[in-house]
Amino acid sequence: MQLVRRGSAAAFEVVYDRHADAAFSLAYRICGQRSLAEDVVQEACLSLWRSGARYDRSRGSVRTWLLGIVHNRAIDALRRRTVRDRGLVNREGIAERLPAPERTDVEAARRDEAREVRDALDQLPEEQSRVIELAYFGGLTHAQIASMLQTPVGTVKGRMRLGLAKMRMALGDPAEAVP
Amino acid sequence: MSGDGSRLDKEACGANAAPYVLGALTDAESDAFRRHLETCAVCREEVAALQVVAAALPAAAPQVRAPNELKRRVISAVRDARRDRASEGRRATRRPSLPALRPRQALAGLAAAAIVALAVIAFVPGGGGSVRIVRAEVHAPRASAVLRLSGARGDLEIAGMPQTPPGRVYEVWLKGAGAPRPTNVLFTVSSRGEATVGVPGSLASVKDVLVTSEPRGGSQVPTREPVIVARVS
Numbered sequence: 001m002q003l004v005r006r007g008s009a010a011a012f013e014v015v016y017d018r019h020a021d022a023a024f025s026l027a028y029r030i031c032g033q034r035s036l037a038e039d040v041v042q043e044a045c046l047s048l049w050r051s052g053a054r055y056d057r058s059r060g061s062v063r064t065w066l067l068g069i070v071h072n073r074a075i076d077a078l079r080r081r082t083v084r085d086r087g088l089v090n091r092e093g094i095a096e097r098l099p100a101p102e103r104t105d106v107e108a109a110r111r112d113e114a115r116e117v118r119d120a121l122d123q124l125p126e127e128q129s130r131v132i133e134l135a136y137f138g139g140l141t142h143a144q145i146a147s148m149l150q151t152p153v154g155t156v157k158g159r160m161r162l163g164l165a166k167m168r169m170a171l172g173d174p175a176e177a178v179p
Numbered sequence: 180m181s182g183d184g185s186r187l188d189k190e191a192c193g194a195n196a197a198p199y200v201l202g203a204l205t206d207a208e209s210d211a212f213r214r215h216l217e218t219c220a221v222c223r224e225e226v227a228a229l230q231v232v233a234a235a236l237p238a239a240a241p242q243v244r245a246p247n248e249l250k251r252r253v254i255s256a257v258r259d260a261r262r263d264r265a266s267e268g269r270r271a272t273r274r275p276s277l278p279a280l281r282p283r284q285a286l287a288g289l290a291a292a293a294i295v296a297l298a299v300i301a302f303v304p305g306g307g308g309s310v311r312i313v314r315a316e317v318h319a320p321r322a323s324a325v326l327r328l329s330g331a332r333g334d335l336e337i338a339g340m341p342q343t344p345p346g347r348v349y350e351v352w353l354k355g356a357g358a359p360r361p362t363n364v365l366f367t368v369s370s371r372g373e374a375t376v377g378v379p380g381s382l383a384s385v386k387d388v389l390v391t392s393e394p395r396g397g398s399q400v401p402t403r404e405p406v407i408v409a410r411v412s
Contacts, residue, residue, distance in 0.1 A: 009254070009257050009258050009261050012254075012257050013254055016250060016253060016254065017250075020245040020249070020250065020253075021242060021243070021244050021245050022237060022238075022242070023245070024243065024244075024245035024246075024249065025237070025240045025241060025242045025243050026237040026240050028240070028241075028243060029240030029241065030240075034246075038246065038248075038249045038252070039377060041245065041249060041253070042249065042252055042253050042256060042377075043375060043376075043377065045253045045256075045257070046253075046256055046257065046260060046375060047375055049257050049260060050260065050375070051373075064234050067234075067237045068234075070237075071202065071237070072202070072369075075202060076365075076366055076367060079348070079365070079395070080348065080363060080364065080365030080366065080396075080397065110238070110242075111242065113235075113238055114238035114239070114242055116238075117235050117236065117238040117239045118238070118239045121236075121239050132201065132236075135198065135201040135202065135203035136201045136202065136203075136233065136236050137236075137240070139202070140203065141198075141203050141204065141205055142198040142203045142204065143205075145203070154194065156198075157194040157195070157197060157198055158194065160197035160198055160201060160203070161194065161196065161197035161229070163197075164197050164200070164201075164229045164232045164233070165228075165229070167232045167235075168228060168229070168231065168232045171232065171235060
C-alpha cells in the first residue's frame with residue numbers, strides 16, 4: 001500500500017488483483033445488476049487510488065477498507081435507483097450468475113471463511129438474519145425496515161444487535177478471518 | 180433518538196450501535212451517533228465489538244469472479260488519473276495561478292441561478308486521448324468540483340460539499356439547448372464532503388452538467404437552484 005500511496009499504478013494492480021473478486025461480489029450482491037456492480041467497483045477503486053494517502057493500517061486491512069468503500073458506493077447506487085429503475089434491481093439474489101473462479105490456496109481459504117460467515121448468518125433466527133440482510137445488502141434504514149415488516153423500530157434495532165452478537169460468538173474474531 | 184437524529188437520549192444510544200455498523204441509520208442519525216461516540220465509552224465498545232462482524236459480512240455474498248473487462252477499465256482509469264495528477268503537478272509548478280475564463284450565460288429555465296464564471300483549466304494529453312478538466316462553479320462555502328472530460332464521457336469530482344439534509348440527495352442534470360434533463364445519478368457525499376460520480380451517457384450535445392439538491396429518489400425537473408455548474412462547451 002505504501003507504493004500505491006506513492007502513485008505506483010503497478011502496485012495498485014496488485015491490490016486490485018487481490019481484492020477485485022470480493023469487491024465485485026459484494027457490489028453484485030447489493031446492486032443485483034452486473035453493469036451497475038462494475039461501475040460501483042470502478043468508482044471505489046478510483047476512490048481508493050486517490051485517497052490512498054489517508055489509509056491507516058491501524059484501522060483495518062486494505063481489504064476491509066476497500067470493501068467498506070464498495071459497500072457505501074453500492075448502497076448509494078441502489079438508493080438512487082429507487083425511483084427510475086426499481087424494476088431492474090433484484091435484491092433477493094444474483095440476477096446473473098457468474099462462473100466461480102479457479103481457486104488458489106488463498107482463495108480456497110477465503111472461500112472457507114466465506115462459508116463460515118454465511119453459515120453464521122443462516123443459523124440466526126429468520127427475523128434476525130432478515131433485518132441484517134435488509135440493512136447491509138438492501139440499503140434500507142432501520143425505520144424503512146420497521147415500516148416494511150410492520151414492526152416497531154426498537155424491535156428492529158434489537159434484532160440487529162442480537163443477530164450481530166450471535167454471529168460474533170459463532171465466528172470468534174472475524175476481523176482476523178477477513179485479511 | 181429524536182426524530183431528526185440531532186440528539187440521542189440515554190435509553191436509545193446503546194441501541195444504535197448495530198444499525199450504525201450496518202449502515203442502517205440515516206445520514207443525520209449517523210452524524211449524531213458519531214458525535215455521541217466521542218463521549219460514550221459504552222457505545223464505542225459496542226461499536227467496536229459489532230464492527231468486526233459487519234466487516235465480515237461481505238463474505239456472505241455469493242463469491243463471483245470480477246469480469247476481466249472490469250480490470251482493464253479500472254487500471255486504465257487509474258493510469259489516466261495518475262497522468263492527470265502528474266500533469267497538474269507540473270502545471271502548478273510553472274503557473275501557480277490559473278486564469279479565469281469568460282462568464283457564462285444564465286441558465287435557461289433556471290433564471291435565478293446566477294451561475295457564472297466557469298474555467299476550463301487543463302487539457303491533459305494521455306495515451307487514450309486527451310483529458311479536459313473543467314473547474315465548476317460551486318455554490319457552497321469552501322467546496323470545489325471539477326469535471327474530468329475524456330472524449331464524450333465525464334466524471335465529476337467533488338470536495339468540501341455540505342451533507343444533504345435528511346431525505347434529500349444530490350442529483351446530476353444534463354443541460355443542452357433546452358431544459359435540464361434528469362439523470363439516474365443521485366448521490367450523497369462522504370463525511371469529508373467528497374464524492375466522485377460518473378456522468379452517464381455521452382456529453383457530446385451537453386452544454387452544462389448541473390447538480391441540485393433533490394428529495395430522495397430524485398426529481399424529473401429541478402426543484403432547487405444548482406449548487407454545482409460545470410460548463411462542458
